[in-house]
Amino acid sequence: MSLIELSLSDVVKKQYKFKLRAFFGSFSSLAFMQLLGLLFSLGGSGGMGFSSEHYSIHISYYSAEMVIVFTLLWAFLTAILITAKAARFDDFSFVSNRISSNIANALFLVTASVIGGTSAILSGYLLRVITYFTSDVQYGVNSGLLVAPKEFFLGISATILYVLLFSSIGYMFGMLVQINKIFIVLLPCLIIGSWIFLGITNEGMIKPIFDFIFRESVFSLFFIKIIGISGLLFAGAAALSNRMEVRK
Incomplete structure (x- = not known):
């Protein structure tokens, strides 16, 4: 009789593959959320117009912002879902510990962020195609892989990082809720209350925090910040998660 010792990497791989199968339905939710955002974007994200005696021009802006x-909302909710008690109990199907479980969860959320961020940017081009055939567009200005490949890949990379950031926030929120349900009410109240308080008493504190995360112009620094946070x-x-009770 021989004992087979599984390394941490082997356990993580098995748990990661299991989570891909177990949470495959979350990608259907992603498609639904992005379709919803697409519908909200059909009216355009802005526009301007001018006219004279002989002609009239109206410019509409279409983007994948919505x-x-x-x-981002989907990523936040999916990360919370993966911390639920039922999902954590599934990990007991494996010879695992908290470390392997958290690593597998993080890898799944990274994968989800790549898929979500990439599809979100690509949906912007689908939006332009829909708009072209459903509205009276006579001239369109396009940007994409063939026109500006560098900006295209930077846009996808930045969106993936934003989705990852919101996934990590949701994961932390979910863990806090699993420790004590009071955080369901307490955390939103603290966040909203702090935001309002700082906005009223010291507006100068909010803008630097916002700019530090969302307004970084150098991509390498932006990458380091998001990955670090x-x-x-x-x-x-x-x-x-180490503070949670062990399943009996």
């Missing part, structure tokens, strides 16, 4: 917003949130959530 699709990205709905994708997301990594800290995942690590914090992993530390909190």
